[in-house]
Amino acid sequence: MADPAPxxxxxxxxxxxxxxxxxxxxxxxxxxxxxxxxxDLMAPLHAADIADLLEQVSPSERRSxxxxxxxxxxxxxxxxxxxxxxxxxxxxxxxxxxADAVRQLETDDVVDILExxxxxxxxxxxxxxxxxxxxxxxxxMAFPEGSAGRLMQREVVIAPEHWSVGEAIDFLRAADWLPDxxxxxxxxDPRMKPQGYVxxxxxxxxKRDVRLRDIAEDSFRTIEVTEQEADVAYIFNQYHLISCxxxxxxxxxxxxxxxxxxxxxxxxxxxxxxLRLAGVNDDSNVxxxxxxxxxxxxxxxxxxxxxxxxxxxxxAQFEGTIAAxxxxxxxxxxxxxxxxxxxxxxxxxxxxxxxxxxxTAQNARRVVVRELGAGALNGLALALxxxxxxxxxxxxxxxxxxxxxxxxxxxxxAALGGVxxxxxxxxxxxxxxxxxxxxxxxxxxVMGFLxxxxxxxxxxx
Amino acid sequence: MADPAPxxxxxxxxxxxxxxxxxxxxxxxxxxxxxxxxxDLMAPLHAADIADLLEQVSPSERRSxxxxxxxxxxxxxxxxxxxxxxxxxxxxxxxxxxADAVRQLETDDVVDILExxxxxxxxxxxxxxxxxxxxxxxxxMAFPEGSAGRLMQREVVIAPEHWSVGEAIDFLRAADWLPDxxxxxxxxDPRMKPQGYVxxxxxxxxKRDVRLRDIAEDSFRTIEVTEQEADVAYIFNQYHLISCxxxxxxxxxxxxxxxxxxxxxxxxxxxxxxLRLAGVNDDSNVxxxxxxxxxxxxxxxxxxxxxxxxxxxxxAQFEGTIAAxxxxxxxxxxxxxxxxxxxxxxxxxxxxxxxxxxxTAQNARRVVVRELGAGALNGLALALxxxxxxxxxxxxxxxxxxxxxxxxxxxxxAALGGVxxxxxxxxxxxxxxxxxxxxxxxxxxVMGFLxxxxxxxxxxx
Numbered sequence: 001m002a003d004p005a006p007x008x009x010x011x012x013x014x015x016x017x018x019x020x021x022x023x024x025x026x027x028x029x030x031x032x033x034x035x036x037x038x039x040d041l042m043a044p045l046h047a048a049d050i051a052d053l054l055e056q057v058s059p060s061e062r063r064s065x066x067x068x069x070x071x072x073x074x075x076x077x078x079x080x081x082x083x084x085x086x087x088x089x090x091x092x093x094x095x096x097x098x099a100d101a102v103r104q105l106e107t108d109d110v111v112d113i114l115e116x117x118x119x120x121x122x123x124x125x126x127x128x129x130x131x132x133x134x135x136x137x138x139x140x141m142a143f144p145e146g147s148a149g150r151l152m153q154r155e156v157v158i159a160p161e162h163w164s165v166g167e168a169i170d171f172l173r174a175a176d177w178l179p180d181x182x183x184x185x186x187x188x189d190p191r192m193k194p195q196g197y198v199x200x201x202x203x204x205x206x207k208r209d210v211r212l213r214d215i216a217e218d219s220f221r222t223i224e225v226t227e228q229e230a231d232v233a234y235i236f237n238q239y240h241l242i243s244c245x246x247x248x249x250x251x252x253x254x255x256x257x258x259x260x261x262x263x264x265x266x267x268x269x270x271x272x273x274x275l276r277l278a279g280v281n282d283d284s285n286v287x288x289x290x291x292x293x294x295x296x297x298x299x300x301x302x303x304x305x306x307x308x309x310x311x312x313x314x315x316a317q318f319e320g321t322i323a324a325x326x327x328x329x330x331x332x333x334x335x336x337x338x339x340x341x342x343x344x345x346x347x348x349x350x351x352x353x354x355x356x357x358x359x360t361a362q363n364a365r366r367v368v369v370r371e372l373g374a375g376a377l378n379g380l381a382l383a384l385x386x387x388x389x390x391x392x393x394x395x396x397x398x399x400x401x402x403x404x405x406x407x408x409x410x411x412x413x414a415a416l417g418g419v420x421x422x423x424x425x426x427x428x429x430x431x432x433x434x435x436x437x438x439x440x441x442x443x444x445x446v447m448g449f450l451x452x453x454x455x456x457x458x459x460x461x
Numbered sequence: 462m463a464d465p466a467p468x469x470x471x472x473x474x475x476x477x478x479x480x481x482x483x484x485x486x487x488x489x490x491x492x493x494x495x496x497x498x499x500x501d502l503m504a505p506l507h508a509a510d511i512a513d514l515l516e517q518v519s520p521s522e523r524r525s526x527x528x529x530x531x532x533x534x535x536x537x538x539x540x541x542x543x544x545x546x547x548x549x550x551x552x553x554x555x556x557x558x559x560a561d562a563v564r565q566l567e568t569d570d571v572v573d574i575l576e577x578x579x580x581x582x583x584x585x586x587x588x589x590x591x592x593x594x595x596x597x598x599x600x601x602m603a604f605p606e607g608s609a610g611r612l613m614q615r616e617v618v619i620a621p622e623h624w625s626v627g628e629a630i631d632f633l634r635a636a637d638w639l640p641d642x643x644x645x646x647x648x649x650d651p652r653m654k655p656q657g658y659v660x661x662x663x664x665x666x667x668k669r670d671v672r673l674r675d676i677a678e679d680s681f682r683t684i685e686v687t688e689q690e691a692d693v694a695y696i697f698n699q700y701h702l703i704s705c706x707x708x709x710x711x712x713x714x715x716x717x718x719x720x721x722x723x724x725x726x727x728x729x730x731x732x733x734x735x736l737r738l739a740g741v742n743d744d745s746n747v748x749x750x751x752x753x754x755x756x757x758x759x760x761x762x763x764x765x766x767x768x769x770x771x772x773x774x775x776x777a778q779f780e781g782t783i784a785a786x787x788x789x790x791x792x793x794x795x796x797x798x799x800x801x802x803x804x805x806x807x808x809x810x811x812x813x814x815x816x817x818x819x820x821t822a823q824n825a826r827r828v829v830v831r832e833l834g835a836g837a838l839n840g841l842a843l844a845l846x847x848x849x850x851x852x853x854x855x856x857x858x859x860x861x862x863x864x865x866x867x868x869x870x871x872x873x874x875a876a877l878g879g880v881x882x883x884x885x886x887x888x889x890x891x892x893x894x895x896x897x898x899x900x901x902x903x904x905x906x907v908m909g910f911l912x913x914x915x916x917x918x919x920x921x922x
Contacts, residue, residue, distance in 0.1 A: 023823050046680060048699045056824040172665045181703070182662050183644055200661035201643050204633045219507060237728060238509050240721040242642070242703070260701040263724050267698060270731040271813055274738070278809030279802055286819040290834025297806045298839055301799055305847060308798040315791035322783070322790050329783050329790035330776035336794070337769040337906060338762055340801075341740055344898070345758045348739030352732055358747040362484050363517040373751025378759050386766060437805070445798060 018049045027057070030064045038068055051080035054089065055287045066092040073097060075104035083116040084285040090121055099128035106179065107136045108153040108261065115145060148232050149225040151265070152246040152255030155179040159212055161187040161195050166208030168198075181258060183242045187212055192252045194245040196220045222247045225254055229265045234357065236262035273351060276433040279304075300438060307442040311336070314446055318453035321461060327394070328456050331403065336448030338382060339410035343440040346371055346418020354422060354432045368419055375415025379408035398459050406452035410444060417443045479510045488518070491525045499529055512541035515550065516748045527553040534558060536565035544577040545746040551582055560589035567640065568597045569614040569722065576606060609688040612726070613707040613716030616640040620673055622648040622656050627669030629659075642719060644703045648673055653713045655706040657681045683708045686715055690726045695818065697723035734816060737894040738809065740765075761899060768903040772797075775907055779914035782922060788855070789917050792864065797909030799843060800871035804901040807832055807879025815883060815893045829880055836876025840869035859920050867913035874908045875901070 022041060029038040042050060054062055062085070066073075070092050078101050081089060090098060102110055102125050110129070114122050114137065126134050136154050143149025157178060159168045168185055172178065184197040196216035206215050222245045223232055235241065236259055246255040275281075279300030288296070315322075315332070322329050350367075353359035359367055387404030391397050417440045422432030483502060490499040503511060515523055523546070527534075531553050539562050542550060551559060563571055563586050571590070575583050575598065587595050597615050604610025618639060620629045629646055633639065645658040657677035667676050683706045684693055696702065697720055707716040736742075740761030749757070776783075776793070783790050811828075814820035820828055848865030852858050878901045883893030 018821075018823075020822055046700055048701075052819065055819060056821060058824075058827055169665060173668075175666060178662060178666050181660065183703070199642065200665060201633075201639060204630060204661060204665065205636060205639050207634075237724055239507055240509075242644070242721070259720050259724065260703070263698055263720065263727065266724065266728065266731075267817075270735075271817075274731075274735055274809050274813055277735070278805045280806045280809055286814050286824065286828060288831070290831045290838060293831055293835035294838035294842075297803065297835065298842055300806070301802055301839055301843055302846065304799050304802045305795065305843060308795040311794050311798070312791045315794070316788065319787045319791070323787045326780045326784045327777070329793075330773045330780070332790075333772045333776070333794065333797070333906065333910070334766065334769040337772065337902070338765050340902070341762055341765045341899070342758065344739045345741045345761070348735050348741055352735055353747050356728075356732075358513065358516060360479075360517060361481055362479075363519075363747065366519055367747060370749070370751045370754055374754035374758065377751060377755035378762055381755075381759055382762055382766060385763065438802070441798070441801070445794065449794070 018045070018053055023053065023056075026053070026065075027061060030061060030068060033068065035068045038065075039072065042069060042072055047074070047076035048080045050077050051082070055082055055085060055285070059287075059289070062088070063092075070094065071097055073101060075101040075109070078102070079105060079109040079113055082285055082287065084283070085287050086113065087117060087121065090117070095124070095128075098124070102128050103130065103133075106153050106155065107133060107140060108151060110137050111140045111150055114141060115150070143225060146229045147225065148223050148227040148229065148246050148257060149255075151229055151232060151261050152225070152257045153179065154255045155182075156186060156245070156253060156256045157182050157184070158186045158188045158192075158253065159198075161189060161211075161213045161216075163212050164208060165203055165206045165210045165212065165215070168203060168212055169208070181260075182256075183258070184217075185212070186245050186253065186256070187216060188253055194220075194222055194247060194251075194253050197243075197245070222251075223257060224249070230269050232257060233262045233265040233269060237266060238357075269355070272431075273355060273433045276431060276435075277348065277351060277437050279435070279437055300435075303435075304438055304442075307438060308445070310442060311445040311449055314449050315453065318449075318457060321453055321457045324461060325456070328453065328460075331390070331399075332449055332452045334386065335403065335406045335410055335452045336445045338407065339414040339444030339448045340441045342375065342378065342411050343414035343418045343444045344437065346375070346415045347422060347436050347440050348418075350419045350422045351433045351436065354426050359423075364423060368416070368423075371415040371419045372412065375412040376408065378415075379411030382411060383407040402452065402455040402459055405455050406448065409451040410448045413447045414440070414444045479506070479514055484514065484517075487514070487526070488522060491522060491529060494529065496529045499526075500533065503530060503533055508535070508537035509541045511538050512543070516543055516546060516746070520748075520750070523549070524553075531555065532558055534562060536562040536570070539563070540566060540570040540574055543746055543748065545744070546748050547574065548578060548582065551578070556585070556589075559585065563589050564591065564594075567614050567616065568594060568601060569612060571598050572601045572611055575602065576611070604686060607690050608686065609684050609690065609693050609707050609718060610686040610716075612690055612693060612722050613686070613718045614640065615716045616643075617647060617706070617714060617717045618643050618645070619647045619649045619653075619714065620659075622650060622674045622677075624673050625669060626664055626667045626671045626673065626676070629664060629673055630669070642721075643717075644719070645678075646673070647706050647714065647717070648677060649714055655681075655683055655708060655712075655714050658706070683712075684718060685710070691730050693718060694723050694727040694730060698727060699818075730816070733892075734812060734894045737892060737896075738812060738898050740896070740898055761896070764896075765899055765903075768899060769906070771903060772906040772910055775910045776914065779910075779918060782914055782918045785922060786917070789914065789921075792851070792860075793910055793913045795847065796864065796867045796871055796913045797906045799868065800875040800905035800909045801902045803836065803839065803872050804875035804879045804905045805898065807836070807876045808883060808897050808901050809879075811880045811883045812894045812897065815887050820884070825884060829877070829884075832876040832880045833873065836873040837869065839876075840872030843872060844868040863913065863916040863920055866916050867909065870912040871905060871909045875905045878904045 026041050029041060066089065073093055114125060129137060140150055184199055185203060186194050187196045189195055197220060198212050198215050202215045223235065225246050225248050241259060243256055243258045245253055246257055248254050281296040350359060383404030386407055387400035390403040391400035421439045422436050425434065426432040487499065487502050490502060527550065534554055575586060590598065601611055645660055646664060647655050648657045650656055658681060659673050659676055663676045684696065686707050686709050702720060704717050704719045706714055707718055709715050742757040811820060844865030847868055848861035851864040852861035882897050882900045886895060887893040
């Protein structure tokens, strides 16, 4: 095996990510208790990759690694690791390492870490901060969870709108407190209300005597501090923002949100959608053990047990029909299952369209009519295929008709349910992805069995 | 109704998005054929919102709006509207409006527009471009679809690494060709290989005689021009990049990708995941009519018709059992349906973990074992509930045992299927979300019916 120990020359490559060879070498160093080799191997890794590594190894490997290397944990790593193992990691850190780590961070990252910790750990971290940062963090924590106030950083770069480019450049050059990352100078009026912003590129390429207000960007918007983070992510994505000033109820500047935070929220919102649609508690994580995994999934399984009992009760009403013609028991899941798929399709499209605001009050009626039409069309197509197959295989045209009619009914119900359930949840102010899957498949199961056995009772007995 | 016509004072608010009052006023103006009022109403809207408006209205409203307002379409709107209606919009545009529109765009946006157009429209747009841009666009189109080469813009801001801050600032100040948005100066060696980058903030706040290489960012990476766009989005999200240089096979700088494009790709990848998991062709759009919608969903429905027939065949093997005890027909969907939910849960978690690279070769074995454990645990819990209910309701402990045993088997199969199917697809180089849903629910249906009716035959007859 090639020696994976990094030297300066291959750092670039190492930075590109975690490779299996390096992980194997790291775990070997952990096994051997070789702190020096471990430190060498970890050194070139990006904080985000170190965080991934800690999540991906087994709990016992994680403990051994932290025992040998807890001094290596810095603020950036702490802010990258997933909530699910952060508490565990923090417990391993010597007080001084933890204090150093959190002091390196911007206030928004400290807030992100504090949110998911218990009170004693929160206090420990708050006490490690310099006074001015502690006050800023506590102020941010006073905003509701998931609001723009929690997401923003308080370090802002501002200039009066009447300044010239030269004045702004001299001011920036003299400042020693600039944030790590900033992309705009925000123009404010004397009451600290943002009036526009100038990109650093424009600032750099404009003449010294040009007024800042004359080179401000055309399109400018602010976000209220109480705005939901999902809406913040939408605004960044919709309007291609890089950073956006955050204002209080009086319109005064209180902070700024940058696109990397918005991108992170967008990614989390997506995770929430995809997991909630499937009926999984969205705190689930790859580092969970079997018990935590099972517990996170059990609630919807139990609920499904009850909703599935509805189907069973429907079928039980037709025991006489099934007893007379047992083949119906074999055929009935086809109608229900195809309805389930159609409902899931309609549901996924609708949940996604609601998230991207392509489905609005404006076009809801038209989308519902479209779903109705699409359901009827696919119902017809599937009815033809299944009806013909039923006729050919069983030589009974009435069975073909029963299958076809049931299919059409269930496809229409599926398409409508897939759009109406999330629309209704959304109107009620709930997450349209929440529980939609269970509602819709219950609907298509019940309707599938009812239609099939109902038509069979009418036409075949 | 308040007059929604905008004046300069409420532009800020109008820029925040499309409100129903404005949409109603726009459609009224379209109905009345009042071009002037329509132009006034459209003026304050952001290009992204105009694009959304065009997608959300009905096809006939869209046609009328474009007839009255085609002159208002500019490059930015053209690049914001969805592929599904772009061709239609372009057909409405007078040649000179179209030419003006595409000339305003950066090359990466022109490429994005061209990708989905037919040859004649592509040629029309290429011919409207100045020679230098046309060559750049054609060079980008030579890269494979979905690669970094298609995504990047060719306008880059570079400086030799030995320059000082003063030299760089003077150079930028003299340049008149700077891109609209840029956040870094890329440092290159004499062979045009990127060596690092300096943020504009650092540049502005450093002294004139400081060397650029001394204020370069610690963490620096490049993307190869052939990289897949999904990987590009992952790299931006993982390492919190704002922009990233793109290099050719020799490591020479050929362009730069900015985070807004990466965020867009991330969002599209999300859409693909959520729709593919549900078995929907991912080109589906809210502006589709019922026929297009039906056609995009029919393929997986037909496939499901066949996979559902497998379940029917399994059940048919047990016709004797069902004839002897018809209640089994009513109970069997409970086991199958709860298995379907469990499979969907495991599947959603796995597909998401593969997308975020939390599930890797490194921990695949541990995740599979965890799923097995979680499936067994939930199987036991559900078996207890369902088994007891079966015993209490039907007064037959053997029926309870059959329900419980079948539930345990199917929960284990569901949990394993949910992780093994996407892992296998991923190993084969296929999208793990593709068709996974159909595979997994077929598996849980077949296993659910087989286990339940099998145990029933053994224990009850």
